[in-house]
Amino acid sequence: MLDFAILGLLHEQEMHGYEIRRRLRDELGLFANISFGSLYPALSRLEKAGSVSVTEETGSGPRPIPMPFTGSLSGERAGLRVRMAASSRGSRRARKVYRITEAGRRHFDQLLQARDPNGADEARSFSLRLAFARHLAPQARLALLERRRAELAERLDADQVRSSGHRLDIYARSLVEHTTEATEHDIAWLDRLISYERRQLDESDRQIPSGPPDGGTSDSAGDDERAPAST
Amino acid sequence: MLDFAILGLLHEQEMHGYEIRRRLRDELGLFANISFGSLYPALSRLEKAGSVSVTEETGSGPRPIPMPFTGSLSGERAGLRVRMAASSRGSRRARKVYRITEAGRRHFDQLLQARDPNGADEARSFSLRLAFARHLAPQARLALLERRRAELAERLDADQVRSSGHRLDIYARSLVEHTTEATEHDIAWLDRLISYERRQLDESDRQIPSGPPDGGTSDSAGDDERAPAST
DNA sequence: GTCATCATGTAAGCCGTTACATGATTGC
């Protein structure tokens, strides 16, 4: 799971460990405060597995920028980078810059597609996949959403069994009811996403006459259509 | 966490391990499918710690009813119990019946009050406490709700920082937005609970210093009025 | 001169999981 998140970040840009953590916290919000005791071993694992390659940054070259960091909430902005005098002294603790390899990209695609095998938190796992869903083929993306919807529908059934039959006190009952509502809310959201995906698929069907007759999920390295989200 | 849930169930009724699991699944919904590999060691721990006592059930006594269990989805119903010939033979694998001790009750009260120290899932931990909130003194209950509300409000702030500044693709953005909405929904729910608690407190203030109308659950637990160190 | 931030790592532990082992009872 963490490996997947790391690969997802490195998919777009090379980074060193400390910054990976920052991005995980500030951008994704998942793994809100991943600990270094977890992060660095993960990076080592990925390197050993050949999914990422490492370069020791030796202080020379364009050092990616110590930010002024005003400390105020609004002052922090990604674009606000000030290039400092890089010549001063190259003595900061050597940073290890990680970049994803071809094998890593393949591994990422695999993880993106596979349903998580073990007792991993379903919700977190789905959220993570969705955050990187732009890398999925449209059909696979739709499948992801529908799989999640099915999971939630199942849980809704379990909730209904639960609320009937047992007489709970106000607190437990309020909890169960609220949980049910939250699940329904999630399902409604997924339904909106699903219908959006369906519309997109329909449109591309109409525009491109040569649609593949079925969706084998396009597995291998298809870096085809990335939306760089130009401002 | 699991220990707490177990104590909470045993607080009301003695039980054997297998049934604890069933209740956790069917009634509480938390620990949806706790594994035996987790449950039984937990019971051993609790016994070793003196929080529960064990009695080996030797096949005699009123055995709690093997259900017919039709197997179909709709046929299953909690009330559909058929009492079988209980006299047949008392040879089932000896069950260990657990009951909570006085020390266990004290431990439970402690766990109920304490904010969880380590990296435990905040949401699950709160849900669990709320499920047993009827055992809390009204002020402590209010404090629990307000603490949770503060946590969520904090997270909401983090979400707002997140959504501004970074330009995310539709999927990541939809995820962040939905997460924010869900948090707002949670907060609104907590606000309803909190104002309910405040009303209750007001009423019992206006009424008498002798017991409030206490209906169903006759629990022997709470003699303690601990002043909650509210934040 | 002390504190926060940047930067990387190791060690121990917690809390859960799956897989394995064992065995009786009931229903088809």
Added chain:
DNA sequence: GCAATCATGTAACGGCTTACATGATGAC
């Protein structure tokens, strides 16, 4: 006889946490 349910347990592992170790840089 075979499968499912009831019933208890052990062993290995997974994935994350905190605490510890180290050290440079810049701000007040």
